[in-house]
Amino acid sequence: MAITSANQLELLQIADAVAREKMIDPGLVVEAMEDSLARAAKSRYGADMDVQVSIDRKTGQATFTRVRTVTDEDMLENEKAEMTAKAAADTVRSQGGDVFVTKRKIPIYGEEGKKIDEKEVRAFYLQKPSEKDAKRMEGVDQDTPPQEGDVLVDVIPPVDMGRIAAQSAKQVILQKVREAERDRQYEEFKDRAGTIINGLVKREEYGNVIIDIGAGEAVLRRNEKIGREAYRPGDRIRVYIKDVRREQRGPQIFLSRTAPEFMKKLFEMEVPEIYDGVIEIKACARDPGSRAKIAVISYDSSIDPVGACVGMRGSRVQAVVNELQGEKIDIIPWNEDAPTFLVNALQPAEVTKVVLDDENERIEVVVPEEQLSLAIGRRGQNVRLASQLTGLDIDILTEEEESKRRQAEFEVRTKLFMDTLDLDEFFAQLLVSEGFTNLEEVAYVEIDELLVIDGVDEDTANELQARARDYLEAQNAKALEAARANxxxxxxxxxxxxxxxxxxxxxxxxxxxxxxxxxxxxxxxxxxxxxxxxxxxxxxxxxxxxxxxxxxxxxxxxxxxxxxxxxxxxxxxxxxxxxxxxxxxxx
Structure with missing residues (x-):
């Protein structure tokens, strides 16, 4: 199948039709055709030759050229595609005055054979170049002989493609078009990650739902589905674009209905104050399909953030609940103070006391005995969501358990002071009651803090500190001796x-x-x-x-x-x- 003048324009018509159907640039289709014709020519002239094809974007005329790169003699590997500077100069000299020197962009290919860049070099045309190439002659040195990096270009006859070559060319075009379509799809969706999109259920594969999102297909994995939901082909579905990845088999778009961000976006759609930035969702925790908690804050003192999210007669929150298949949502006010925020997060349970351990990011919550099950929730759901919302590990104790623990700590500290300072139980308990927890505090505290204890005068305080310091010095000497031994x-x-x-x-x-x-x-x-x-x-x-x-x-x-x-x-x-x-x- 030779490319004759009768079907030259047909090439451009085909490229334009394919581009419209696939919604890609017609120039990409023409480039795919050029690559396919070049590959067919290589099968005719030899795979070692660097054959390039250029299709005129106006007339459809295909020009086949052979390109040879001028390289160092020691680096010469492929004599059909490379030549030394001396051989290039001899070739140019033998052409007489018919050589035209212009600029030409040559492609640079990566390890996988994919074009990654291009560079501009001097091109010595051994026949008259096309009108387009001839325009690049301006400002190009016509007298300097070929040097390393330049290329020699000569036109070769078009190939007459047989059935196998034509089929190969077709495969190349399809592959290039498919790659262009994938690139277009990735570029379209890469910036839409983190948004909500509507789609149409196409099919289900091994629990994963394939969804038509207009410009392609996306995947809703089974672990991203709300448990009770079932889908049939043709169902309309609203999903959150969680991730868009460029992979070897094409762009992969992963969707989710369980992500906390999905709930945030739904509230943003239902609550204008959130969309406008007057109210912000500071944190969100979900047990998908069952229960969720969101923490909101208002930057306008006249607007109640919880009321705005609930809406008139619960209309706003109910719209989100309906979309999430009846998932119960607790809306709580955000607070900078971690203990106060945690008390809000554990609603509807009532909290008696909160003890925060900043260093270990843990928090202890004391609740009445009758509130324990409510604070923990069914299968630990309430405390788990509160922990996710606050970012803290939560220990829940009843008042009785907390009292027992405090009593145990009191006894341990009392015994410490009795054993180390040689005190009776009553005096040791006085120290603990005043807040002393270790020997260092007794030894190095201001003496006035000891004098406030009932029955302690200045002599007694000095004696207490002397005993504490003596004991600590003895312990330090013992520890240092052990360290020396180690x-x-x-x-x-x-x-x-x-x-x-x-x-x-x-x-x-x-x-x-x-x-x-x-x-x-x-x-x-x-x-x-x-x-x-x-x-x-x-x-x-x-x-x-x-x-x-x-x-x-x-x-x-x-x-x-x-x-x-x-x-x-x-x-x-x-x-x-x-x-x-x-x-x-x-x-």
């Missing part, structure tokens, strides 16, 4: 900020020198949390029992590195400032 070196022993007990703990784990200490990670010293398979796991730190935080551990490690000359003080300051403050610091 191999403690002087450079680490003299490091400021490490107590004898800390040195003992470090040396037990094999950290005996300042250099070994400087190689530690902050989470190895202070501990942290690692998320594994969605579960938070605790990493114990060597100095965690002594209350060392991640920030303090970072400062100590950087100080040690500065002392060793590994980093400058400025570098240490920058690394400390940039350190991540995440619960995955121990990962």
């Amino acid at each position: 191999g403690l070196q002087d450079d680490l022993a003299g490091f400021e900020g490490l107590s004898p007990q800390m040195l003992e703990a470090l040396t037990k784990d094999g950290v005996t020198t300042l250099e070994e200490f400087a190689t530690c990670a902050d989470w190895e010293l202070a501990g942290g949390w690692t998320v594994v398979d969605g579960e938070r796991q605790k990493d114990d730190g060597l100095l965690e029992p002594f209350g060392v935080t991640l920030e303090e551990a970072q400062d100590m490690i950087m100080t040690a590195r500065v002392m060793l000359g590994w980093v400058t003080p400025e570098e240490a300051m920058g690394q400390t400032d940039d350190a991540p403050e995440t619960e995955e610091a121990g990962a």
